[in-house]
Amino acid sequence: MKRTLKIYLAGGALLLMAGCSTMAPKYSQPASPVENSWPSGPAYKQEGKPADKPLAEVPWREFFLDPQLRKLITLALEKNRDLRVAALNIERSRAQYQIQRSDLFPKVDATAGATYQRLPEDFSSSGRGENVHQYNVGLGVASYEVDLFGRVRSLKDQALEQFLATEQARRSVQISLVSQVATGYLILAADQERLKIAKDTLANQQSSYDLTKSRLDAGVASALDLHQAQTILDAARVDIARFTTFVAQDINLLSLVVGAPLSADLMPQALSERLTALKEVTPGLPSEVLLKRPDILQAENLLKGANANIGAARAAFFPRITLLSSVGFGSQELAGLFTGGAFAWSFAPRVSLPIFEGGANRANLKVSEVDRDISVARYEQAIQVAFREVADALAQRGTIEDQLAAQQSLTDATAQTHFLSQARYDKGVDSYLNVLDAQRSLYVAQQNLISVRLARLANMVTLYKVLGGGSEE
Structure with a gap:
């Protein structure tokens, strides 16, 4: 028993020798490939006072005020299949990490068995044929690798980074989902407004057409006036059919994004000017904003995983120590299985050292190093793409208010022109062609105003x- 104890103490010492260090290169975050300030110029507004809370920390329930939109986003977070797949990928990655992590610990199996054997005379020590019965029970460690050079631990670190990357991927999907629902909701509202303007225009032009036809029958108006009135009437009909199609398609797309059919009470009728309570947005420094985005954090997790994989590839050049052991009882009689003399043990350490493998280990190391370099490039690209996305949004924000004010002024002026043209025609001062031109200009200006309002929201x-x-509270 003392000898057995010494052997297991020696095995425990080997386990302690397998320290926490690995042969992976020391990780250092790559330098940001973008400037540390946002672009400046005529398209960009000067930043105001920094906000009390960064926009990334504002929950979507605090950002969006429209109650119907809030209900749609809540429904999408429950029903959307992309988000569901992202959540399931987290569960899968967590299980894979636990599998890889389990290799750090010995796997102990309980065994019990019985063997019944007939020995012929030539194999029997007594020279006579005999029946042999053997019974055994015990505990055993099957092929446990002592991780002296950190190969198993590096693989565990890689699996951990993969797991963390899937969590960041889920956050990215959720942020994109919230944005998709809000954008689809706004597009549907804008098309509803466009459809309403087309219907109002049709109703007004129908009255004008009927009046012109009556004037023609009375000999006051010409056939040219009637046909000119017909053109804008038909144009309104075309737009009604077109916008009716757009509204149906918007509903279909929004239903797909939400992941469930939409009830009528969730449909917007017009663009809401109270979409959010925030009037000014201060983006902060790129280094503070970009490195907190989940897609960039995901790219960095993948980079760390590729860096850890180099450690596993390096460790493959060194010896691998494997332990096999068992302890238990064995006897030829079932009744004597647990007697003092039935105790049995085995301890079989094994060391394997790669000598010739045709360059496979060197090639694997090269592959892992190239994978790490690819991950660095993708991480830097993710930062560059994020910088461009923010810069584009800031450029539009810097000019959209001026564009909206100009378009509103243009629409008001066009409406006044139409009113005066109609009045002059009614008094016989102008031709009906001027009225039609003013009506077309007003219709286009109203449609463009909706587009600018949609772009602003x-x-x-x-x-x-x-x-x-867009993440959780």
């Missing part, structure tokens, strides 16, 4: 997304 959603907002 969508820009707020985009800024919220690219600055990392």
Whole structure:
């Protein structure tokens, strides 16, 4: 028993020798490949006072005020299949990490068995044929690798980074989902407004057409006036059919994003000017904003995993120590299985050292190093793409208010022109062609105003997304 104890103490010492260090290169975060300030110029507004809370820390329930939109986002977070797949990928990656981590510990199996054997005369020590019965029970460690050079631990670290990357991927999917629902909701509202303007225009032009036809029958108007009135009437009909299609397609797309059919009470009727309570957005420094985005954190996790994999590839050049052991009882009689003389043990350490493997280990090391370099490039690219997304959103934000003010002024002026043209025509001062031109200009200006208002609200959603907002409270 003392000898057995010494052997297991020696095995325990080997386990302690397998320290926490690995042969992976020391990780250092790559330098940011973008400037440490956002672009400046005529398209960009000067930043105001920094916000009390970064936009990335503002929960979506605090950012969006429209109650119907809030209900849609809540429904999408419950029903959307992309988000569901992302959550399941986390569970899968967690299980894979636990599998890889389990290799750090010995796997102890309990065994019990019985063997019944007939020995012929030639194999029997007594020279006579005999029946042999053997019984055994015990505990055993099967092929446990003592991780002296950190190969198993490096693989465990890689699996951990893969698991963390899937969590960041889920956050990215959720942020994109919130943005998609909000953008789809705004597009549907804008198309509803466009459809309403087309219907109002059709109703007004129908009245004008009927009046012109009556004037023609009375000999006051010409056939040219009637045909000119017909053109804008038909144009409105075309737009009604077109916008009716757009509304149906918007609903279909929004239903797909949400992951469930939409009830009528969740449908917007017009663009809401109270989409969010935030009027000004201060993005902060790129180094503070970009490195907190989940897609960039995901790229960094993958980079750390590739760096850890180099440690496993390096450790493959060194000896691998494997332990096999068992302890238990064995006897030829079942009744004597647990007697003092039935105790049995075995301890079989094994060392394997690669001598010639045709360059496979060197090639594996090269592959792991190239994978790490690829991950560095993807990490830097993710930062560059994020920088561009934020810069584009800031450029639009810097000019959209001026564009909206100009378009509103243009629409008001066009409406006044139409009113005066109609009044002059009614008094016989101008031709009906001027009225039609004014009506067309007003219709186009109203449609363009909706587009600019949509762009302004969508820009707020985009800024919220690219600055990392939209996660849980």
